[in-house]
Amino acid sequence: MSRPLVADIDLEALRHNYCLARDLAPNSQTVAVIKADAYGHGAVPCARALEDLAPALAVASIEEAAVLRDAGISVPILLLEGIFEPEELEQVDRLGLWMTVHSEWQVEAALSFQPRKPIPTWLKVDSGMHRLGFPPARAETIWWRLQAAPDKVANLHLMSHFATADALQPAYFQQQMRTMTQLSEHLGAPICLANSPATLAWPEAHGSWNRPGVMLYGSDPLEAANDASRALKPVMTLRSRIIAVQELATGEPVGYGGRWKARRPSRIGVVACGYGDGYDRHAIDGTPVLVEGQRTAIAGKVSMDMLTVDITDMPEVGIGSSVVLWGKADNGTLLSIDEVARHCDTISYTLLTGILPRVPRRYQEARA
Structure with missing residues (x-):
């Protein structure tokens, strides 16, 4: 008999959670975030379970995207951190990926590269997270530069990331929303803002695209649960x-x-x-x-x-x-994994992504 520890992965619950995210924002498209090996659940099985539902997937790097392409996943894949060196643009082009640009050198690389067909590109704006992205004034200048290169850049979007969308106190979230709403309206730009907590709790953040992550796996990211988050199923x-x-x-x-x-x-x-x-x-x-x-x-x-x-x-x-x-x-x-995480003084993300390879994943297939 083998060691009895196993991680059971309920792919039908994954699909349920994705449909919940999608249905909360009927006027948005919903990209499924499956970075970090689908938060420890297995990127390829999760991608296969979602590819008939999700119009796009999102990962952190070329390496994660290549694993999906090698497995036959053909839906669009967004690189949330973009490229890490200019030479990766050839792979972006060859694999048919979408990419984020958040730094000056990435913009210069994109404008210096001639793809076989224009690369769908999302321009990252630092609206207050102060991690990745351009300040709004600089983002406007870069927006127009990218728009002026239709042979290299396609389907240009603005994106940003919320620092406090999970919190009960909305002041900083609302400040970020104002920044992005004003910039989007000024540029006439489609926008992607909503992460899992914003998808669940802030309809005003629902844009052309939303990008739920941890909620897809059944974890509630909100400081206080609401009716939507209580409907999540553990995967x-x-x-x-x-x-x-x-x-x-x-x-x-x-x-x-x-x-x-x-x-x-x-x-x-x-x-x-x-x-x-x-x-x-x-x-x-x-x-x-x-x-x-x-x-x-x-x-x-x-x-x-x-x-x-x-x-x-x-x-x-x-x-x-x-x-x-x-x-x-x-x-x-x-x-709930969220309850366990609180007793460990951590968050569900670290528990899920921390399950090591020696723990077998056993998949319960989604129903047709």
Whole structure:
């Protein structure tokens, strides 16, 4: 028997979440963001599950795009960070990619290169994130330069990224919106602004295109859930089994450093999953876990290959009992990855993208 840890990937849930994003913005087109190996879910299977729904996909780099093209994915693919050196433009042209430009050298490279056909290009504006993009005044100048090269640039769009669209306090989000709305109206430019939180919570940010990411995988990015985010379905279920049981007397410790000590005679289940698999070592005592579909909690520090859970009040549980670290148990009980992330003082993105290759992905195919 192989090690019982597996990441189950529900491709039908992925399609559901994409359709939710699409339907929230019926006047927009929706690009599916599948960078970072589809947030740890497997870029190629996820792309195949979405290619009949999504008019475009988005990744971070040429390397990620090439994997999809090699797998036969033919829908448009947007490079969210554009090229990293001018020589990559030949691949952009050959692979039929769309690209972002956010730096002066990228603009000069694009205008110096003669593609076989014009490259769809999105101009990144720094509206307040202060990460990538041009200040609005400079973006206007570059917009007109790119527009003046129709043999090299096609389907020019403006794009920007929100710093606080997930937050309850909307002031900074609204400031960024004003900046981009004014620039878009001044240039008569189509626009792409909405990430996952803006797709879920800010209809005014819905543009010609939206680009949801983490919501596609069932994670709620909002500080406070709304009706839309509560409709998301988890795509990944990280599941394992109990491989040993320990009986502890009152006062006995568990694991490295003895952080957790039994306050009563206790039963501890040892689970085949650890930080060597990508489960976060920062998980505190009390981090929720499902055992046979019932909630219990981590007791003691996470080890490289194992973690330990308190099963004292579960007399029916023993070696071989099913464990869900996040996702959906067989009895339908859900454990949100967002709840687990809060106990690890992190976000769902790091948990999902951190699951390592030694954890097999097992795909539940989407229904036709």
